[in-house]
Amino acid sequence: MEKTLSDTYKDILINEVLNNPDKKFNDNTNNLLSALRRDTIDRPVIFVGKGSCGVIAGANGTYDAVKEYISARSINAELLEVGCGGFCAAEPVVEVQLPGRSRIAFQQVMADQVDHFLDQIFNNILDREKAVAQYRNQYHEPWEGIPFLDELPFFAHQKRIVLDQCGLINPERIEDYIAREGYQAFIKTIRNYTAEYLCSLVEESQLRGRGGGGFPAGKKWRSALKTASDKKYVICNADESDPGAFMDRSIMEGNPHRLIEGIAIAAYAIDASKAYIYTKAEYSLALYRLENAIQQAKEFGLLGEDIFESGFNLNIEIRKSAGAFVCGEETALISTIEGRRGMPSPKPPYPSEKGLFGKPTIVNNVETLANVPAIIHNGPQWFNRIGTETSKGTKLFSLTGKVKHTGLIEVEMGTSLQDIIDKIGGGIRNDKEVKAIHLGGPTGSTIPPQHFDTPVCFEALKKVNTLMGSGGMVILDEDSCMVDMAKFFMDFIRKESCGKCIPCREGTLRIHEILENITRRPEHESGHQTLERFKGVMQLEGLAEVIRDTSLCGLGKTAPSPVLSTMKWFRHEYEEHIFDRKCKAGVCKQLRSFYIDVDKCTGCMICAKKCPVNAIIGSEKKPHFIIDEKCIGCGICLDVCKFNAVYVK
Amino acid sequence: MDFEIEVNNRKITAHQGETILSALHRNGIQVPTLCHMENFTPTGACRMCMVEVEGKSDLIPACSHPVEEWMKLKTHSPRVVKARKTIVELLLANHPDDCLFCVRNNNCELQTLAAELNVRERRFPGKKEKHKIDPSSTSIFRDPEKCILCGRCVRVCEETIGVSTVDFIGRGHSTIIGPTFNKSLNLSNCINCGQCIRACPTGALHEKSHFPELQEALHNPDIQVVVQYSPSIPVTLAEEFGMKAGKDINGILNGILRKIGFDKIFDTAFAADLYTVELAAELQQRIDSDEQLPLFTSDCPGWVKYVEQFRQNLLPNISHCKSPQQMMGTLIKQHYAKEAGISPDKIYSVSLMPCTAKKFEAQREEMTHKGISEVDAVLTTRELAAFIKLNGIDVSDIETEFSDKPYGEKSSAGKIYGVSGGVTESVMRTLYYKNMGRELTPKKVKKARGSKGQREGSLKMKNLELHYAIINGMGHAKELLDEIEKGESKYHFIEVMACPGGCVNGGGQPIDSRKEDIKARGKELYKIDDQSSINRAHRNPHLDSLYENLLEAPRSEISSRLLHTTYKKRDVLP
Amino acid sequence: MDNPLDRILKQYPNTRRDNLLPLLQDIHDSLGYLSEESIIKVSQHLSLPSSKVYGVATFFDQFHFEPQAHFVIRICSGTSCHLSGSAEIMDEFKKTLNIRPGQTTRDGVFRLEEVPCLGACGLSPIVEVNGESHTGFSVQQIADLVEACKENVA
CATH class of the missing domain: 3.40.50.11540 (NADH-ubiquinone oxidoreductase 51kDa subunit)
Structure with a gap:
């Protein structure tokens, strides 16, 4: 186990450091602080990132394996837990600092790889595939050919004030914090x-x-x-x-x-x-x-x-x-x-x-x-001095969705959304087209690409009808359906509405119902029902406005934002769903149309047998055909076809 | 401090610190509300009272927002009206469409709002929440599907009555209001006071009704239907027929009841006199022996059930006297039946009460004799009005008539039982006379009157100074009861009424009773007392003959057997 | 004083109303659910009407009112997981176990829950079984997972 805090140690920190207004320290104190900051170390230090994201990715196993490794070999090394540095895609992250050398971060170190990994590093051999970056420190000799952390695009475009010590220090020790002022x-x-x-x-x-x-x-x-x-x-x-x-x-x-x-x-x-x-x-x-x-x-x-x-x-x-x-x-x-x-x-x-x-x-x-x-x-x-005219300092976001690098980021106010996607996020995964940014979680709003030059700033975002929100930032690509997104958020809000005020309680329920109707295949619908469904759609905007105007709390007032913003910027997607009964992104399952490729179909008849509504016709050994009017879009034919003959459009 | 604010382009005066709603109402500008309750802190739940304030992007709730000097308001702008209408439409989208079958048809706040806001089409078709009805209680019928979750019943039950039988359960659109574990009301700690019914804007809560049985009995030639009515009924009923609040129509009521076909009409106030005399004797006895003091009144069945549930160690302190309703019921089935030569099971005994808890009281085990209940059916004031209409009676064309002997005559001291403090006043008058041999003059017991939640006073008789207290609305009972349970009380006698104001404000009274109406009813009862020549229970001549012919003396063996009862502990959820 | 309920109540000598939630949480952690008895005892302990205690308890997602299942399967329905197909995973679990989220199978083996966000969006979709996370979960893994759990119980 690690060294427990001795009383003298504590006394120095309290009396010499905290209780010292002019901050002039004697050598003894300076040495202690330097050691606590791990500027000077006399034995290797291994940091395992044990934030929740790391733990879910398997950091506990990694930590235990490192501990086992050290004790089994009686190695004099210090093992520390640190928080999340923000680069979630790289978890579990292990960082190693050898005496005199820069602290270096390795990504995705799983428990079963620990032995091999540590064997290498203790012999000064770098696993260059796992090594992500090293920390800059004037006292330490850098590793060759490894970028510094602040050179990685993910970090280079961030400005870390709140997060400056996250992932760096041991969150379970007050002395580490005190040593850094x-x-x-x-x-x-x-x-x-x-x-x-x-x-x-x-x-x-x-x-x-x-x-x-x-x-x-x-x-x-x-x-x-x-x-x-x-x-x-x-x-x-x-x-x-x-x-x-x-x-x-x-x-x-x-x-x-x-x-x-x-x-x-x-x-x-x-x-x-x-x-x-x-x-x-x-x-x-x-x-x-x-x-x-x-x-x-x-x-x-x-x-x-x-x-x-x-x-x-x-x-x-x-x-x-x-x-x-x-x-x-x-x-x-x-x-x-x-x-x-x-x-x-x-x-x-x-x-x-x-x-x-x-x-x-x-x-x-x-x-x-x-x-x-x-x-x-x-x-x-x-x-x-940091930030924009009206919004000072930095803002944290959890960057998720379809960008290459997801994780926790902190940017200076004024950074444009485009920069966040391209520079920090590293662009969209799989070379897809970006469709929108959703800011502020379930009660937030969506911003279309034409406004990606908007800076992170309370007022500038308000100009594009968006609130900053608490920091949820989801990047959506061409595979995302905006109607489905709105429905997803309304479903969340409908369940989370406290039920106290009427517009939020009843209104979100109805909005969700209307969106369900839009994304549903109209089976056996009578003319009257179609009319009712259309009527609902026509109410959507007015209803959303009343909920915004009259709800009791912030949740209710912002509850219609996903609907209002997607309707504003992606109206064509709504119209497509309503009039053409199509979901281009293929997300709204019931609106998918299935077709059989005549060249691939062998006429095995399995799809016809499995179809719950007998919408597939065709005789044995001959290509089959799907009757679109009968099809309910369940997708069973797609699942059962062994010849990849069924496709969706 | 007063200042002016601008409303709909006109100036009105507002007081510093008051809400927008109060300023509007005082100036005669009506803004609809559903969750608002006078003298309660606003919850801001229904959003009906939203108004447009210049310079604010959102609409502002008038019920909770204080007035500010700069304000310029619009109370009925298109934006506001659209919002209100949408809210009502949203409620209707999740509300059963059975107005015509609803007990609150034509007397429903939601229905009225829908009409006022000109809701003419179903804009939000969709699924409605399904909930089970709860017919389990003897007094109150619950229909959660009609509930709009305004929370008024929850607040009345908690803050006015201090019982908290119901609360919100769950969250969001599936929230319902119900007792603990959403069990049925008969298993709950509900005391049946019915104040929740009065608070409910829709038909989600209403009293359990016994119309068919009553009609059956009225038209059965073998059955004699005997009716009694509580002191509050004649001073309230007029309101249900559009007359001024507090108008005493006792004589007309007698005429109406005869016209409907009731065979005998008795006045519960007669039994109240009997109750006074018996209670005074009991109090005297306890003071003499200095046992089980203070003595609590037992005429309010809500209060009695409350003690049986929550204050079981105070049970010995509750008077053993049956309530006036049950005393009258006993007399009808035991004494009157014999006198008239009718078998008790051929008498159908009906009581007209401003109270829903009386329905519960009437079916208590202790209130039956050899399987025959003393009171067979209890109708609230509201039900009585409906029953009169059902029987096609034109109220404007009725001659005044007298009630029937032998229990139709009362002293006015029995009459004031309808107001909180009335029992105390009547008992003090009689007790004083019994102790001092002369009447208490003036007869008015000032400290027993008033609208405060808790009142107290004392009465000097020879070497005894009798201390009494009055709890007016059970929400005010807790502190005093805690003191008594600790044995730190100086009181000899305590009157408790579950409903604030007493029976004139009972849970069976007209739904839309305003504060002024309730006050007017009480005032009328005191006026009757002022004008009456027989104004002390012990001066009721018919009571004398009842004791002579049957009961012998207060608390005699026979009177105890007929008029006294016992209580039991009820194990309910806390 | 063997009753765990009484033991927990004893740890709360202060009976102010603001202790209500911590108290319910402790009981829930210890029993796995809030029994009727525990609601009643809490309301007696804090001198609060039981309707209020029940009203508060039913407001929050955390509390269950029936004994816990052997396996609690929680499916993250956060935005990131939604985009990675968590709805489909939920549908399949519903079909396989024949219960809806918030319900427990009749044999008490499985309980299905939908959770707003487990906070590991980079690793979505995520399914948690008794606190153990399965990252990058796919519909194909469901049958095996369910089988393995069943064997474990047997």
Whole structure:
């Protein structure tokens, strides 16, 4: 096992590092910090990326195999877990740092390959197929012929402020964080700043909420600070429920102390002595690391009573969400923490005036809070020089879909969508044509290629009728059907609507029903039913507008966005589905038409026998024929044909 | 502070801190609502009250948004009306199409809104949620398919009554409102007060009805149908026929009932006098022996069931007296039957009550004698009105008549049983007389009156200062009951009414009763008391002869046998 | 005090309402589901009407009200998995097991669940069986998987 934290070690960090305003360290301290940063090491260090994505890809097995390897051979090496660096497609990632040499990252190191892999590297032999990149470090000798991490296109076009230490440091050790100037911003704050001044710093930085709405964080804090109350609360909203989004999880797994520091500063800004982190129960690793980090912060006196003799008290409690998308909405989240059904309530009153248990409460997203230590550390001007006129800093996205390189990315505000796809994402897989970007998860909007020059910026995105969203970014290619996408998201929202307000509860149900009707093959439909179906389609837009105009909470107000945006940009696809009864992308199964290639068909009759509606005719040993009018599009003929004679158009 | 806001291009005055809706209503501008309830915090669920505010991109809910000085509103712009109409259409898309068969036909908020918003076509055809009806309760019938999830019943049950039998179950479009585990209502902890029915905008909740049996009995020549009515009925019924709230039509009611074919008409207020005398004697006895104090009233069946379920160690403190309805029922089947020479099983005993819990009370095991129930059918005020119409009675053309002897005469102290505090007042008048040998003057017991949720007062008699308290609406009971359970109470006597305001605001009263209506009914009862010459229970001459001929004395052996009852513990879900 | 339910309740001496969800979560983790008894005990412990406890519990996806199946098959229906054909996988599971998502087979062996996103979008589609993830899952693997599970139970 690793060296446990000795008390002297801890004392140095507390007394010499944290409690040292002018930051002039003696040699002893400098050596310790350097060792903790792994600038100087006396034995090999092996880092295994154990974020959730790594674990799902098999990192636990890899980790165990490495451990086994070291102990079986009594090798003096250090084995560390790190969070996700963001390059999900490469998992499980193993990084190795030999004394004096650069730290180097290897991709897809599976458990059964570990022995061979380590044999090689300990003998200074590089597996060049697995080696992805190396870290730049002035003290270390680089490996030849291996690119630096910041030279990889995936990383070169990113700007990492929030994620700068994710994947680099051991998230389970507070000393690694402190060695990289962690908690300095917090200590500086409680020593030197008034709450009032802190709020003005954050206002000056122009930091905006990263949960989607982009509300100025400093303004929110000030409102809570101004409201007089005996108790106030900070809630960190980490209930990341957009399918396909994992920004918050990666921060919590990769650098939990960063988040805790951000929360602590926010709590000081509004004079709160209690904070909650509300996150998904499924995020077991994030939960474990947060608990661990809170415990360590308490041991270091960074949480608890009279923190660093400032008189400021703070306790952080973790609450697990029990699974409801709507609880990402702040008033619903507050209800849930209070032990009620997670149904939103009307605003005003805003939580910053009347929130948790009726007290002033600020609810901030993980990414927002994780930005705060850097802002305090480097000053607000540093922050507002990054980004665009109205949107400062960076934005995290989980880049998924049909690009070559998927993963977690952080880009400077102002980066164009096109650059994200081409430069960071490496373009579309299999040389397909890109069709759209979907931003913001189930309640987000779709952007067509003609607007890919739009920069990542709250205002610019609004001009193309899109909200920034919390960071889900899905790239769609020509094989995606936009009607199906809209239907998929409406199905999600329909299930996740809390049911409180009528337009969202009943409206999303009807929109989904209408979309089902569009993508359904009209079997045995009477003229009247056809009319009813068309009538539904005609209502779609008007209905979506009413839901947007009248719903109670943000979820409801944005619920129709997928439909409204796809109808705006891809109207022709809707028309194709409705009038031609065709889905060009071939996604809407019931609208597929099946044909038999007369040259390939041997007349074996299997398809005719299996067809549930007797839509296939033809005699033995003669090519068969499918009657389109009878066909229900089930696709059984396609599955059973041994001669590949059935094809779809 | 007041300021002006602009609504539909005209200025109106608004108070700082009030909601848009309250400012609009005060200025006579109507905006529709479904989930809104006066004096409750707004939930903002139905989105019917949306208004357009200049400078805001979304529509704003008037019920929850405070007025602000700069506001310029449009309450009926095309955008707003379209939104409201769409919302109603969405509700209708998931609502059974059986208005003509619905108990709330012509009295349904959803139906009214659909008409007002000119909904004329079915724009959203689609699947409707399927749910089972729940006919299990003796009092309340539940039809979740008609529920629009406004949550009004949930809030009344929780905040007004303090029972919380029902809550939302599930999420999204499959949400329903029901008791724990979505079990049937008869297995739940429902106390049958019926306030949820009054809160429901549609026909999702209504009372269980016994029309066919009643009609059968009325037209059966072998059966004598005897009816009694509660003090609140004559001061409420007028409203159901478009007359002014609080109008006393006691004489007309007698005429109507005779016309329908009821053979004998008795006044429950007579039994209330009997109840007062018996209860006063019981209270005296407990004070003398200093046992099982405080004494709680037992005339409200919702309250009695509540104690049987949730406060079982207070059961000995509940008065043993049957409620006036059941006392009257006993007299009818035991005494009147004998006097009139009719076999009890040839009498059909009907009671007209402002209450749904009385339906439950009437079928309690303890309220039957040798398999014969004391009260066979209970009709609410609403059902009575419907029954009058069913029988083709023209209310405007009825002569006033008297009720029947021997139980038709009452003191006005029995009459005020219809208001919260009335029982206390009547008991105090009688107890004072029994103790002091002279009447309490003035007869008005001021501290027993009023609309506060909890009231208290005391009465000095010789060397005893009697402390009483009144719980007006069971939502206000918790603290006091906790105190009593801990043994920290100074009270001798406590009156509890489940419904705030008492029976005049009972769960069987007209659905659309407004606050002013309820107040008017209570006021009328007090006016009757002011004008009456017989205004103390012990002064009721017919009561005297009843004791002489049958009951001997209050709490005598025979009176205990006939008029007193027992309670049992009920194990229900917490 | 052998009853695990009582043991958990004892860990919550504070009976404020905001303990409701953590309490239900602990019980659910320990029993695998929320029994009627547990709902009643929780409501007594926190002095909350049982209708409120049940109302809160049924609001969230996490809670089940029947004993857990031997194998819980969770199919990720996140955007990325959807694009990689998770709907088809779900359909096939439905057909093979003859249950809908949220249901348990009559023999109590399988339960089918749809989950919003397991968070490994780069490796989609993902099927999780009792917490163990199968990445890049395909319809063809279903029959074998189901067979293997059945054998395991037998």
